[in-house]
Amino acid sequence: MRRFIEANSWTLGLAVLLAALLLATKLIQPGFGASGLDSLARAALPFALATVGMAIVVLAGGIDLSIAAMMAVASVTGAVLMQGTTDAQSIPVVIGVLLVGLAMGAINGLLIVVSRVPDIVVTLAMLFVWQGVALLILNAPGGAAAPWLRSIAAGGFPGIDWLPKGVVFLGVVTALIWLPIRRSKLGLRLYAIGSDPLAAFRSGVPVGQTRIIAYALCGLFAALGGLSVTMGTGIGEPIPGPYLLASVAAVVLGGVVLGGGRGGLIGPILAVFILRTVRMDLTLLSVDPNVAAIIEGSIMVAVVMFGAVLATRGRKA
Amino acid sequence: MTMTDTPTPLNRLGRLLVDQPLLPLIGLLILLVAVLAVLNPGVLSMFWAGNTIKIAIPLAMLAACQTLTMLTGGIDLSVGTVATIAAYLTATLAPMTGVPPAIAIALASAVVIGLVNGFGVAICRVHPLIMTLGTALIATGCLLVYQRYVIATGVLIPDFLLWLGTGRSFGLPNSLALFIPFAALVIWAQRRSGFGRLLYAIGANETAARLSGVRVWQVHLTLYTISSLIAGVTGLLYLGQIKTASLSLALPLDLPSVAAAVIGGTSIFGGRGGFGGTIVGALILTVLTSMLTLMQIPEGGRRILFGLIILAVTALFIRLTERS
Numbered sequence: 001m002r003r004f005i006e007a008n009s010w011t012l013g014l015a016v017l018l019a020a021l022l023l024a025t026k027l028i029q030p031g032f033g034a035s036g037l038d039s040l041a042r043a044a045l046p047f048a049l050a051t052v053g054m055a056i057v058v059l060a061g062g063i064d065l066s067i068a069a070m071m072a073v074a075s076v077t078g079a080v081l082m083q084g085t086t087d088a089q090s091i092p093v094v095i096g097v098l099l100v101g102l103a104m105g106a107i108n109g110l111l112i113v114v115s116r117v118p119d120i121v122v123t124l125a126m127l128f129v130w131q132g133v134a135l136l137i138l139n140a141p142g143g144a145a146a147p148w149l150r151s152i153a154a155g156g157f158p159g160i161d162w163l164p165k166g167v168v169f170l171g172v173v174t175a176l177i178w179l180p181i182r183r184s185k186l187g188l189r190l191y192a193i194g195s196d197p198l199a200a201f202r203s204g205v206p207v208g209q210t211r212i213i214a215y216a217l218c219g220l221f222a223a224l225g226g227l228s229v230t231m232g233t234g235i236g237e238p239i240p241g242p243y244l245l246a247s248v249a250a251v252v253l254g255g256v257v258l259g260g261g262r263g264g265l266i267g268p269i270l271a272v273f274i275l276r277t278v279r280m281d282l283t284l285l286s287v288d289p290n291v292a293a294i295i296e297g298s299i300m301v302a303v304v305m306f307g308a309v310l311a312t313r314g315r316k317a
Numbered sequence: 318m319t320m321t322d323t324p325t326p327l328n329r330l331g332r333l334l335v336d337q338p339l340l341p342l343i344g345l346l347i348l349l350v351a352v353l354a355v356l357n358p359g360v361l362s363m364f365w366a367g368n369t370i371k372i373a374i375p376l377a378m379l380a381a382c383q384t385l386t387m388l389t390g391g392i393d394l395s396v397g398t399v400a401t402i403a404a405y406l407t408a409t410l411a412p413m414t415g416v417p418p419a420i421a422i423a424l425a426s427a428v429v430i431g432l433v434n435g436f437g438v439a440i441c442r443v444h445p446l447i448m449t450l451g452t453a454l455i456a457t458g459c460l461l462v463y464q465r466y467v468i469a470t471g472v473l474i475p476d477f478l479l480w481l482g483t484g485r486s487f488g489l490p491n492s493l494a495l496f497i498p499f500a501a502l503v504i505w506a507q508r509r510s511g512f513g514r515l516l517y518a519i520g521a522n523e524t525a526a527r528l529s530g531v532r533v534w535q536v537h538l539t540l541y542t543i544s545s546l547i548a549g550v551t552g553l554l555y556l557g558q559i560k561t562a563s564l565s566l567a568l569p570l571d572l573p574s575v576a577a578a579v580i581g582g583t584s585i586f587g588g589r590g591g592f593g594g595t596i597v598g599a600l601i602l603t604v605l606t607s608m609l610t611l612m613q614i615p616e617g618g619r620r621i622l623f624g625l626i627i628l629a630v631t632a633l634f635i636r637l638t639e640r641s
Binding site: 116124126134137288 | 437441451572635
């Protein structure tokens with residue numbers, strides 16, 4: 001028990017912080033309850049999915065700057081194809097969008113491995129490419145979302161009123177995709193290339209292939225995130241939201257070291273909810289939304305700065 | 318020793334590209350102009366040339382920020398935001414405070430943003446890309462808050478900025494009066510001044526630079542402040558050129574400014590390149606953009622093309638430098 005606490009002290013600290021923040025929310029707004037939790041979960045869902053994708057790439061020693069643009073592509077593709085379809089017809093659309101996400105991520109990874117250009121430059125270039133693709137598909141916000149998709153992550157979980165469906169959706173999707181990988185050889189390889197690519201290569205890990213898979217998984221989660229944007233608003237959004245900086249900040253706050261090899265997915269997800277709760281509290285305190293955006297941005301930048309200082313210390317030690 | 322090896326033609330071409338990036342770039346520029354002339358006969362004129370130069374100048378100035386930061390292996394993605402803020406502040410404060418204080422406040426806020434960038438990069442060692450993106454986000458938020466308090470005051474664009482931005486003398490745009498001294502200063506600074514050499518030294522090998530006694534954090538702090546200041550001045554020029562104060566004035570120049578520096582032969586990993594190539598890169602992009610507009614390629618297609626150009630040129634440079 002003590003070893004478990006020591007090994008997961010950072011994650012547990014985040015959980016306590018989140019609980020404290022939710023308690024503070026209850027104090028600010030005594031009426032805060034199931035519907036408040038539900039709107040929090042719905043607002044956090046795209047951020048959380050983007051963060052999970054980003055966390056996987058960072059664990060594998062990379063970074064994907066194109067994540068918000070890939071989400072935009074997934075969002076508009078889904079919204080355009082779902083316009084005027086029945087529920088049955090929209091299921092292949094969802095599968096198709098997920099495959100598109102997987103393909104976009106794989107293209108990013110392939111370009112990094114083949115061109116030998118550093119990941120940060122490749123994904124910066126691809127950020128512009130995916131932005132362009134999203135604009136070509138849909139020039140202005142539009143399209144539609146199938147009704148079943150809209151209800152999948154809205155409202156309370158049947159039977160347990162206070163548990164938002166959004167959280168359940170996030171947990172189920174992440175667990176379905178990540179747990180089998182984490183338990184298999186692939187998961188070990190992802191951590192291995194993150195902590196030391198050369199040592200991994202010498203131990204027989206196919207480094208290039210593993211890196212491509214990491215980026216493909218990031219693309220898959222970006223597609224899920226993009227779909228969740230469409231789920232939340234009912235339309236496709238071709239202009240990428242502020243998901244890049246938010247996901248990097250949440251990953252760092254979640255205890256994943258920039259540079260790779262250390263951390264998990266639970267920390268970053270908790271961090272997303274912490275950042276969203278702070279934002280919600282600012283709104284509840286009736287802070288001007290633009291001022292709230294400044295405060296939120298400053299928190300994220302401060303977190304990233306703090307993480308960078310820690311990373312530099314770690315390298316020196 | 319490699320000089321005695323028998324160089325293949327590709328090798329020789331590669332060395333030429335790396336040593337003299339200006340020659341092939343100017344060739345490419347001439348080629349693009351020729352293609353444009355074939356696509357649309359009769360477009361070439363003194364007026365067209367003046368117009369192209371006028372449009373290319375703000376781009377080249379923002380690309381100067383990218384060139385200088387890239388020399389150390391960094392990047393500054395807040396330039397578009399800084400330019401927008403400087404322009405907006407000048408236009409909205411001028412009716413209240415008069416022109417000189419308005420410009421002073423605008424440039425001071427640019428310097429503040431630069432100092433924050435510099436602090437994050439130099440002292441906290443955040444990757445410049447993330448840091449400048451973050452400050453751009455915060456600064457945009459501040460601009461939105463500010464904008465809500467000044468709606469009533471109206472907008473005044475100083476006359477000399479209009480003269481600088483849109484006027485012409487002897488068929489050439491007046492903005493050259495700002496740009497030629499600016500370019501001369503930047504090229505002199507990067508080649509001849511101690512600061513310029515420090516930039517190359519840090520970009521080529523930061524550890525070696527640190528071990529030889531360079532205070533890397535001071536250089537970074539100065540560099541990002543200068544970069545923001547240049548972006549602020551560009552914003553003023555751009556305000557005179559566009560003649561409206563909007564909240565997204567110079568934001569569309571962010572991406573092309575990176576592309577212009579990369580096309581101009583500045584390595585995004587640091588240590589190689591210069592502003593001379595960047596100027597030609599900005600001209601190439603401007604001609605390319607007018608070509609794409611002529612061919613009615615939508616905005617999305619343009620972005621895809623710019624992204625692919627950045628990727629292809631960087632990959633090409635890596636191959637060439639590895640071989641030679």
